Amino acid sequence: MAVPPRIAVLASGRGSNLAALIAARDAGTLPVEFALVASDKADAGALRLAEAAGIPTLALSPKAYPDRRAYDLDLLDRVAASGAELLVLAGFMRVIDAEALRPWVGRVINIHPSLLPKYRGLHTHRRALEAGDAEHGVSVHFVTAELDGGPVIAQARLTIEAGDDEQRLAERLLPLEHRLLPAVLGLLASGRLQWRDDGAHYAGQPLSAPLLLGDRGLE
Ligand SMILES: Nc1nc2c(c(=O)[nH]1)N[C@@H](CN(C=O)c1ccc(C(=O)N[C@@H](CCC(=O)O)C(=O)O)cc1)CN2
Numbered sequence: 001m002a003v004p005p006r007i008a009v010l011a012s013g014r015g016s017n018l019a020a021l022i023a024a025r026d027a028g029t030l031p032v033e034f035a036l037v038a039s040d041k042a043d044a045g046a047l048r049l050a051e052a053a054g055i056p057t058l059a060l061s062p063k064a065y066p067d068r069r070a071y072d073l074d075l076l077d078r079v080a081a082s083g084a085e086l087l088v089l090a091g092f093m094r095v096i097d098a099e100a101l102r103p104w105v106g107r108v109i110n111i112h113p114s115l116l117p118k119y120r121g122l123h124t125h126r127r128a129l130e131a132g133d134a135e136h137g138v139s140v141h142f143v144t145a146e147l148d149g150g151p152v153i154a155q156a157r158l159t160i161e162a163g164d165d166e167q168r169l170a171e172r173l174l175p176l177e178h179r180l181l182p183a184v185l186g187l188l189a190s191g192r193l194q195w196r197d198d199g200a201h202y203a204g205q206p207l208s209a210p211l212l213l214g215d216r217g218l219e
């Protein structure tokens, strides 16, 4: 029986994606151990969820640091000290400094609420609605120094409906996020998804296009 990898999660908000990861672990469908949940916000709901699940937590305020790099270096040092081997950004709302990130590239993934490469950054639902897009969705990608520019691993799509506004679109996307993130983390944890010098590999082959939720192996 392989030893499940230890993972850390960074979250700034309520933590519904963290809850989905914990639920998948508890259901036996996600073979990981949670080493740490950390947040830049002391009042993040994700920290409360982690506490309730008996997962070590860290609330680290950027206010105590002279600059962004100092904060990010200390945060990721503490993530490393937790024994985490993989890092998941689950609604973590800070752009991570390139130097601090460097040791983690290939071991950190993020869930982003758009069909990347469309709408990197913030306010993705508003931008999709304003553009009159017929489709929207979520992406899980490897995190690199380039904001939301890392190789896209997998996506889930939905059709934008006449009654959608930002809030309803976000609400309709969440269930897809809660399926996609655990599925991708499971691929990374099992070694079926790998980061190599030439980028992302899946099932031993270069990942030439994002996997789609519902594809075989990504249910
Ligand atoms: N180096 C990287 N850092 C992060 C990445 C990444 O791909 N590379 N992904 C983001 C997640 N994210 C979208 O998915 C995202 C988070 C935050 C921001 C942003 O502009 N943050 C502002 C503050 C915004 C606020 O406080 O409301 C900032 O950091 O100044 C854009 C995209 C996580 N980090």
Ligand SMILES: NCC(=O)N[C@@H]1O[C@H](COP(=O)([O-])[O-])[C@@H](O)[C@H]1O
Pocket (backbone or CB within 6 Å): 011, 012, 013, 014, 015, 016, 017, 018, 046, 090, 091, 092, 093, 111, 112, 113, 121, 122, 138, 177
């Ligand atoms: N740019 C990153 C970003 O916007 N991520 C988004 O934050 C939300 C976190 O919700 P949660 O705290 O309930 O998981 C999720 O919808 C995620 O896609």
